[in-house]
Amino acid sequence: MATTKLWGGRFTAEPSEYVQRFGASIEFDQLLAEEDIQGSLAHVQMLGEQGIIAVSEAKQIEAGLKQLQQQLEAGKLHFSIANEDIHLNLEKALTDLIGPVAGKLHTARSRNDQVALDMHLYLRNRLHEILPLIVALQKTLVAKAESHVTTVMPGYTHLQHAQPISYAHYLLAYENMFQRDYERLTFNLKHTDISPLGAAALAGTTFPIDRERTAELLDFSAVYHNSLDAVSDRDFILEFLSNTAILMMHLSRMCEELVLWSSQEFSYIELSDTYATGSSIMPQKKNPDMAELIRGKTGRIYGDLFGLLTVMKGLPLAYNKDLQEDKEGMFDAVNTVIMSLKVMQGMVDTLQVKTDRMKHATVHDFSNATELADYLAKKGLPFRQAHEIVGETVLKCIKAGKFLKDLTLEEYQKISPLIEADVYTALDPMTAVANRDSLGGTGFDEIKKELERAKVQLSNHSTDEE
Numbered sequence: 001m002a003t004t005k006l007w008g009g010r011f012t013a014e015p016s017e018y019v020q021r022f023g024a025s026i027e028f029d030q031l032l033a034e035e036d037i038q039g040s041l042a043h044v045q046m047l048g049e050q051g052i053i054a055v056s057e058a059k060q061i062e063a064g065l066k067q068l069q070q071q072l073e074a075g076k077l078h079f080s081i082a083n084e085d086i087h088l089n090l091e092k093a094l095t096d097l098i099g100p101v102a103g104k105l106h107t108a109r110s111r112n113d114q115v116a117l118d119m120h121l122y123l124r125n126r127l128h129e130i131l132p133l134i135v136a137l138q139k140t141l142v143a144k145a146e147s148h149v150t151t152v153m154p155g156y157t158h159l160q161h162a163q164p165i166s167y168a169h170y171l172l173a174y175e176n177m178f179q180r181d182y183e184r185l186t187f188n189l190k191h192t193d194i195s196p197l198g199a200a201a202l203a204g205t206t207f208p209i210d211r212e213r214t215a216e217l218l219d220f221s222a223v224y225h226n227s228l229d230a231v232s233d234r235d236f237i238l239e240f241l242s243n244t245a246i247l248m249m250h251l252s253r254m255c256e257e258l259v260l261w262s263s264q265e266f267s268y269i270e271l272s273d274t275y276a277t278g279s280s281i282m283p284q285k286k287n288p289d290m291a292e293l294i295r296g297k298t299g300r301i302y303g304d305l306f307g308l309l310t311v312m313k314g315l316p317l318a319y320n321k322d323l324q325e326d327k328e329g330m331f332d333a334v335n336t337v338i339m340s341l342k343v344m345q346g347m348v349d350t351l352q353v354k355t356d357r358m359k360h361a362t363v364h365d366f367s368n369a370t371e372l373a374d375y376l377a378k379k380g381l382p383f384r385q386a387h388e389i390v391g392e393t394v395l396k397c398i399k400a401g402k403f404l405k406d407l408t409l410e411e412y413q414k415i416s417p418l419i420e421a422d423v424y425t426a427l428d429p430m431t432a433v434a435n436r437d438s439l440g441g442t443g444f445d446e447i448k449k450e451l452e453r454a455k456v457q458l459s460n461h462s463t464d465e466e
Helices: 017-023 026-049 056-071 084-096 102-107 111-146 168-192 211-217 229-234 233-261 289-312 321-350 355-363 369-378 383-400 410-416 425-426 431-433 444-464
Strands: 150-159 161-166
Touching: 017 383, 026 056, 026 084, 026 102, 026 111, 026 211, 026 321, 056 102, 056 425, 084 102, 084 111, 111 168, 111 229, 111 321, 150 168, 150 355, 150 431, 161 168, 161 355, 161 431, 168 233, 168 425, 168 444, 229 289, 233 321, 289 321, 355 431, 369 383, 369 425, 425 431, 431 444
Parallel strands: none
Antiparallel strands: 150 161
16 A cells, blocks of 8 residues: 655555654654744745745745744644654644645755754754853852952862862852853854755755855855755764763862762851752751752763764764754753753852851861972972971871961971061961962952953853843
8 A cells, every 4th residue: 555654655555653653753853843944934935036936835835834833832733753753744734734735845955954954943042042051150150259259268189188279269260161161162153053954865956946045044154065064964963062061061070069068078068958958868968969960960961972973973974864863862961951050050149158167177277288388488498398398397297186377486497497487477378378369370369350351251241142
């Protein structure tokens, strides 16, 4: 018997139900419905303008597409696995609405360039949604940093107390990371903002189409100049997944510290109840679940990236059905990144900083040991010799249950006659932080400069997104 498929002229039998289900993508690519209609509206307008179909037919198809658009917005469009994907589902719905003239919409077009177009439109729209969320998080970090320029805390290497720093300096480190994420995703727009429409199946078309016109109607800045590349390129999605993997890694690193620092052992911060949960059995618990979820969801994005890289690595030109696997990872990454950015921004905005606890940690440790070595070096002692002397002094303090600030001036002068009463000022964490005023350092004045620089930069981002 003849098949009922829109592509079925060459076939004499229907695929089995489970084969249809295996091959169908409508369960996930229906997310492209709005973009598919947008692309069809531009395509049919061009067909009419070029005289490829009658203007009256183009107007009829356009009216039908706009009706489908309204039905989609109202949630009244229903899709079927029997029609495989979003393209055939919408073509079937259009045919039911306006009759056989709907079949002229697919003139000079293939599902290959159609789906590529849909994903370019979809990802471009979502990038314009994600970029302001990064800016919002950066602004929150800057605002929190402005409130904590003189809040001192231990800086860490190897998760060991290293040197005292400003909490604002710590926050601005992440603001800088997210700035690079912003720049990467902004560049990602360049390769997303290219139209593949008109490449058809792989070789272009014999119809006198105007690809620049459809690109203009869809507000693309460029068109692909090779039809094989146009239908098979997924670099723009790989770039997005790679860039968002790095972004999620940054979020995850900060979440790791939120988890640690909200613990009783550190107790540097307390997360708002809005971003924490309790235990079903231990009533005292306040768990940093949202931070842990972002940390965990980072692995999803890594998986999405490696999944598509693996799909692409052995594909010959041009289109192959493997490319159906390019969408779910992209959809997942978009949703995961959007929610993670919103949650992180809220967590940072509402967390409470325990400034006394942070300062206490810098006083009852040896993070000022470098200050003592620098003090001796400034007095003329070679730094390597100063380093050794201070190391020996720290060991003696550990054995005696003391810190460097606890040693008397007499004890210090036995260590080195170069040490005078001003050593206690040098050892004070506030002094240690304030004096590190080299470019990009943690010095309070330097931080204030960086805050102003960041605010100007973020103001420019806001203008870019308008």
